[in-house]
Amino acid sequence: MTVLVFGGNGQVGRELLRALAPLGRVVATTRSGTLPDGSACEVADFDRPGSLAALLDHVQPSVVVNAAAYTAVDRAEQEPEAAFRANAEAPGAIARWCAAHGVPLVHYSTDYVFDGQGNAPYREDAPTAPLGVYGSSKRDGEEAVRAAGGRHLIFRTAWVYAAHGSNFLRTMLRVGAERDQLRVVADQIGTPTPAALIADVTAQALRHPGGLSGTWHLTASGQTSWHGFAEAIFAEALATGVLAKAPAVEAIPSSEYPTPAKRPAWSVLDNRRLQQDFGIALPSWQDGLERVMAEIAAG
Ligand SMILES: NC(=O)c1ccc[n+]([C@@H]2O[C@H](COP(=O)([O-])OP(=O)(O)OC[C@H]3O[C@@H](n4cnc5c(N)ncnc54)[C@H](OP(=O)(O)O)[C@@H]3O)[C@@H](O)[C@H]2O)c1
Structure with a gap:
């Protein structure tokens, strides 16, 4: 089996390269053609969605996992074309190639497809109403993947962090080491989710024999x-x-704490469907934090 992972240097992408290795040959892509460890990989540029079919023809994957995305939520407000190109057009091009070749596609989406006005965990079929450009572009990406008509697994996740990459946990550790006092927003509610959990669940879902297709909420548990x-x-x-x-x-x-992009106040996703359909237990966010901190402590 050849698994093609787009975005091999992102938070989730790096964990996928580890988690998917037992499934077969894993081929990674980045924008630069280099992975964080300095090794060479394939080049994929989501600013040029029209170039992706040739790469897919060349790799001939049996499974595609798309962890690349334009994730700069605030910058997206100034660069909507780039956000829609990377988050909607590029996944659409990949999904059409996958559908035409009978190749399953895993794609990730976000809690930001919702407006955050709820007060109960969002189910997969709740109406989407993104507040900003990033969320709208991700919502369009989901729709493009579904419209392609092939087998797809769309995992909506939230508040992603890891021992590496750019994320809230690493920012807190950096500024916390420098300052005696911090001010942090307390009226946005969600579920911190380790990139490693997302990657491990993806590997389990791909091993699942059911051939399921659809959209699932993939976060840690709790809020x-x-x-x-x-x-x-x-x-x-x-x-x-x-x-x-x-x-x-x-x-x-x-x-x-004003930001250019408005964030949903309530971001909790109901993850029970994923647990039921795939027989996967999703641990608490505190459990995830313990694991990631242990990884950081181990150096
Ligand atoms: N981070 C979160 O809190 C969060 C929350 C909900 C959902 N998600 C979703 O989860 C998935 C994984 O996110 P993540 O946190 O792992 O993101 P990340 O760490 O920001 O990584 C994004 C990846 O996308 C690549 N990328 C960005 N623009 C690209 C372009 N034009 N062409 C090719 N590659 C490009 C980046 O490459 P470079 O290093 O070259 O920029 C990087 O490999 C995404 O679908 C994201 O929307 C994330």
Whole structure:
């Protein structure tokens, strides 16, 4: 089996290269043709969706996993064309190639397809109503993947972090080491989800014999605010020796931390369908944090 992973240097992409290795030959792509360890890989540029079919023809994958995306939520407000190209046009081109060749496609989407006005975990069939360009482009990407008509597994995830890459946990550890006091938003509620969990579940789903196609919510279990997550990060960092001292974390409303893109206030996704359909248990977000912090502590 040849598995083609788009975005091999992103948070989820890096974990996929590890998690999918037991399935067969894994071929990675990045924009530069180089992986974080310096080794060479295939080049895929989502700014040129028309170029992707030739790459797919060349690799002849038996499974495609798309972890590449334009993820700069605030910058997307100024660069909508780039966001829609990478998040909607490129996945559409990949999905059409996959459908034409009978190749299953795994694609990731986001809690930002919802407007965050709910107060119960969003089910997969809840109406989408993105608040900004990033969420709209990801919603269009989902629709393009479905419209292609092939077998697809769309996993909507949220609040992704890892021991590597650009994410909230790494930002907290960096600024927490420099400052005695931080102010963190407490009125956005969601579920911090390790990239490793997303990759491991993807591998399990691909091993599942059912040949299922559809959309599932793939997050850790439970919920917290960014403020709650920050406090848990610092408690765990102290417990594992990653930080010698922790800052005081003040809870603030989103109105005191304005950003170019509006974020959904309520981002909790109901992940029960994935657990039922694939027989997978999704651990708590606290469990995920412990694992990622242990990885950071181990160096
Ligand atoms: N991060 C989150 O909190 C979050 C939340 C919900 C859903 N998701 C979804 O989960 C998936 C994985 O996200 P992630 O956190 O792993 O993202 P990430 O760490 O930001 O990685 C994004 C990847 O996409 C690549 N990429 C961006 N623009 C590209 C382009 N024009 N052409 C080719 N490659 C391009 C990046 O390559 P470069 O390194 O070259 O830029 C990188 O490999 C995405 O579908 C994302 O929308 C993420």
